[in-house]
Amino acid sequence: MTKQHAFRYLWIGQSLSNCGDVFYIVGLMTVMYAVTRSAMFMTLIPFLMTFIRFISGILAPLILDRLGLKEALVCSQIGKSFFLLLMALALTFHGFGPDFLIVFFFVVCIGFLDGWASPARNAMVPLLIDRERLVKANGFLSLLDQSINLSGWAFGGILAAFIGGGQLVWVTFFLFVLSTVCMCMIRIDTAFHTFNRTDSSVGKLKIMVEGWHAIWRSPALRVISISETIGNVSSVVWMAAIVLVFVHQALHVNASWWGFINFSFFAGLIIGGSICVRFSASIHTHLKVAALTGLFMTGAATLFFGWNTYPLLALMISAAVGLFEQLKNVAFETLIQTNTKSNLLAKVYSAQDALYALSYGLATVLFGCLIDKIGVQFVFTLSGVLLFISFMYAAGFRRYLTEPAHVGAHE
Incomplete structure (x- = not known):
C-alpha cells in the first residue's frame, strides 16, 4: 500500500x-x-x-x-x-x-x-x-x-x-x-x-512529561505553544453562548442572527482551508509570515467585530476571523510537524491538547463572569488585545519559527 x-x-x-x-x-x-x-x-x-x-x-x-x-x-x-x-x-x-x-x-x-x-x-x-x-x-x-x-x-x-x-x-x-x-x-x-x-526501563512519569519537555527545550515549539494558549483563551468569545449575548446586546437583532454569524465564521474557516490548499506551495515557503499574518489579522478582526453594531458587517467580519484563524492554524500546525522529531510528535500534541483544554475551560468560566461585569463588547475587546499580545510575542521570537527539527528522542 x-x-x-x-x-x-x-x-x-x-x-x-x-x-x-x-x-x-x-x-x-x-x-x-x-x-x-x-x-x-x-x-x-x-x-x-x-x-x-x-x-x-x-x-x-x-x-x-x-x-x-x-x-x-x-x-x-x-x-x-x-x-x-x-x-x-x-x-x-x-x-x-x-x-x-x-x-x-x-x-x-x-x-x-x-x-x-x-x-x-x-x-x-x-x-x-x-x-x-x-x-x-x-x-x-x-x-x-x-x-x-x-x-x-x-x-x-x-x-x-x-x-x-x-x-x-x-x-x-x-x-x-x-x-x-x-x-x-x-x-x-x-x-x-x-x-x-520508549525503553521499558523509562518510568511512566518521564514518558508523560516527554512532550512537555520537548516543548520547553525547542524554542519553536515553546513560542507556538505559548502563543496558541493565549489565542485559545481569546477564542472563548466565539462560543455559542457569548455570540448569542452579543447578538442581543450589541447588534439588537433576533436570535436568528446568532445562527447566521456562526455560519459565516465556519464559512470563513472553510474558505481559509481552501486557500491553504490552493496556495500550499507559497504558504509552505513563507510559513512564518503566514502564521504571523493570520494571528495579527485575527486580532484586528476580533476588535472590529466587538465594536461593530451593524449586523451585515458582523457577518463579513466573522467570516474574516474564520479565514485568518485557519491560515494561522495551518501554518502553526506545519511548523510543529517540521520542528519535532517523529517519535516525539504525538507526545507534543498530547501536551498541547491538555494545555489548550485546561486554558479553554478556565477561560470559559472567567469570560462568563466578565460579561456580567463589563459587558460583551469589552470582552471582545479583551479577546482582541490577547490576540495582539500573542502576535507580539510570536513576532518577537519569530527567528525561532523556521529552525530545523533538532529535539532528540532521549538523552
Whole structure:
C-alpha cells in the first residue's frame, strides 16, 4: 500500500469519526432535553468533554508509547464504537437511570478515547505525506474538519427531527464501525516503525512529561505553544453562548442572527482551508509570515467585530476571523510537524491538547463572569488585545519559527 492510499484511509476514517461525534452529541442532547426539559443537563456534556480532554491529554503519552500511532487510532475507534453501542442500547430501552448518570459515564469514556486519538492522527500526517506537501495536507484535513462542523450540526438536527435522537445515536454507531474499518486498512511500514516506543526501563512519569519537555527545550515549539494558549483563551468569545449575548446586546437583532454569524465564521474557516490548499506551495515557503499574518489579522478582526453594531458587517467580519484563524492554524500546525522529531510528535500534541483544554475551560468560566461585569463588547475587546499580545510575542521570537527539527528522542 502506498502512502497516498494510507493517507486516504486516514482522512476518510477520521471524517466518519468526526461526523459521528457531532451526530451522537446532537442525538443525546435531543433525548436528554425531551426527557428532562432542563438546559443544565445539556450544558454538562461540553463541560465533561472539555475536562476529560485535559485528563486524556495528560495520560495520552503512556497509551501512545505502549500502542504506537496506528494501533492507538484503531483501539480508540473500537472503544468508542463499543461505548456508543452501550449508549444506544441504554437510550433505546430507557436504561439510563436517574439523571442520565450512565449516559454521562459513556460520554466520559468516549471523550477520553477521542482525546488520545487526535494526537495520534496529527502525528501520523507527516509520516504519510512528503514534507513539501504538508501545508496542503493540513489545509485539506482542516477543510474537512470545518466542513463537518459547519454541516454536521445542521444535518444532525434535521435527522434528529425526522428519526429521533435515539436513532441518530444508532446512526453514529455505524459511522464509528466504518471508521474503525478504515483505520484498520492503514498499512504502511513507517507508521509502525518511525514511532519508536520508549525503553521499558523509562518510568511512566518521564514518558508523560516527554512532550512537555520537548516543548520547553525547542524554542519553536515553546513560542507556538505559548502563543496558541493565549489565542485559545481569546477564542472563548466565539462560543455559542457569548455570540448569542452579543447578538442581543450589541447588534439588537433576533436570535436568528446568532445562527447566521456562526455560519459565516465556519464559512470563513472553510474558505481559509481552501486557500491553504490552493496556495500550499507559497504558504509552505513563507510559513512564518503566514502564521504571523493570520494571528495579527485575527486580532484586528476580533476588535472590529466587538465594536461593530451593524449586523451585515458582523457577518463579513466573522467570516474574516474564520479565514485568518485557519491560515494561522495551518501554518502553526506545519511548523510543529517540521520542528519535532517523529517519535516525539504525538507526545507534543498530547501536551498541547491538555494545555489548550485546561486554558479553554478556565477561560470559559472567567469570560462568563466578565460579561456580567463589563459587558460583551469589552470582552471582545479583551479577546482582541490577547490576540495582539500573542502576535507580539510570536513576532518577537519569530527567528525561532523556521529552525530545523533538532529535539532528540532521549538523552
